[in-house]
Amino acid sequence: MEKNNTSLKFNHIYFSYQDDAQTLKDVSFEVEKGEYVCLIGHNGSGKSTIARLMIGLLSPKKGDIEIFGEKLSEDNVVSLRKKVGIVFQNPDNQFIGATVRDDIAFGLENECVEEERMEVLVDEYAKKVGMYEFLDKEPSSLSGGQKQRVAIAGTLVRNPSILILDEATSMLDPKGKREIIDLIHKTKQENPDLTIISITHDIEEAYSASKVIVISSGEIIASGQPKDVFTSQEKLEELELDLPFFLKLKKELSNRGIEINDVSSIEELKRQLC
Ligand SMILES: Nc1ncnc2c1ncn2[C@@H]1O[C@H](COP(=O)(O)OP(=O)(O)OP(=O)(O)O)[C@@H](O)[C@H]1O
Ligand SMILES: [Mg+2]
Known part of the structure; x- marks a missing residue:
């Protein structure tokens, strides 16, 4: 039997928040296991909507979504979500715990990881994102960039098969951004099967991806390897992307x-x- 290497597939997806406005129009794409895909496009083009559909927070009006070959439905959304880690655009939407420690541990508690192992993992991932000293702090007392670091630790610690990053480093300073992108690249090197879908405005990050998908007004207007999509300065300007x-x-x-x-x-x- 042929091995199915697809980790995520959108089949002719249509979506609207309100009946009169079509947010996504006929969006189809496929992400292979181990790919690093960047989704780029201007504000309001539909990128976060795509992320919410990927984890079943929203349901398509038409079309279907497959995760590891299984059609996403009400019946399997909870089990499929275990394989997917998402870092939301607004880190405030991610926090539930009373302390940073509780927040990083939250996903592990859900997966019934034993207490001792959990403590070791939480410490390890807090160190990786540079938030070890903040473990006993209240998440609400952190800056936006610090919240993003904690959200990334809480997602990576669960060791997902698919990692979705929705502008996950947007509030970090350039040095912090570099550190976190390096951490993500290192995680990927250690686990080549990890599929990464990164929503970003950072065109330089998109150049380092294995595939880019360009969204405009709810439609895919270009996709492929960065060298084929970003063929020239004129092309980038035509796609309304920053140089x-x-x-x-x-x-x-x-x-x-x-x-x-x-x-x-x-x-x-x-x-x-x-
Ligand atoms: N909860 C909502 N209710 C109604 N309309 C929404 C909602 N969320 C987003 N939209 C609309 O859907 C469209 C796509 O929004 P989305 O958040 O997916 O864009 P985006 O590409 O992530 O933008 P950004 O780069 O600013 O994050 C926009 O026109 C937005 O106004
Ligand atoms: Mg968004």
Whole structure:
């Protein structure tokens, strides 16, 4: 029998919050096991709606969603959700515990992990995200970026098969963002089968993904490997995406008469300049 390598599939999904406004129109895509997919698009294009559909918080009006080959339904949503970890765009929506420790432990308690093992894991993941000193604090006393760190720890500690990050590092400073993205890349290296779906406005992160999906007004307008989707500066402008730093620099150099061949990273640009 052929091995099914698909971890998540959207089949012709239509969704609207209100009858008169179509939020998602005929959205279809497939994510293979172990892929790192970035979902990008302007504000209000429907990215978080897609994330909520993925974990069954919303149900499609038309079409169906498959997780590891199983159609998502009311009957299996609870069991399928165990395989999926999500970090929401607004970290306040993620907190339930009285302390940071309780919050990171919450998912583990649900999965009946024994007390001693749970303590070790909570400490380990709090350290990984740089929040160990805050374990006894109330989540409400934390800054937005600190809340995002805790939410990421609480999701990674459950060791999900599919990790959905909805702008999960948006409130972190550049150094913090780098640290968390490095942690996620490291987690992925340790577990190559982990599927990551990252919703981001960070075009540079999208360049490092194995696949990008570009959403505009509830429709997929481009998808594929970053090098095929982001073929040129003109293409990015056409997709209404921000230019990454190295392309802004290339454009500026060109304005000053220094022409650079096509590049897909700052390192390549540096090599051409040397
Ligand atoms: N709970 C809701 N009720 C009604 N309309 C909603 C609701 N949530 C989102 N919408 C609308 O659905 C559309 C898509 O919203 P969504 O949050 O999915 O966008 P997004 O791509 O995640 O945007 P952003 O980049 O700002 O996070 C928007 O027009 C938004 O106003
Ligand atoms: Mg959103």
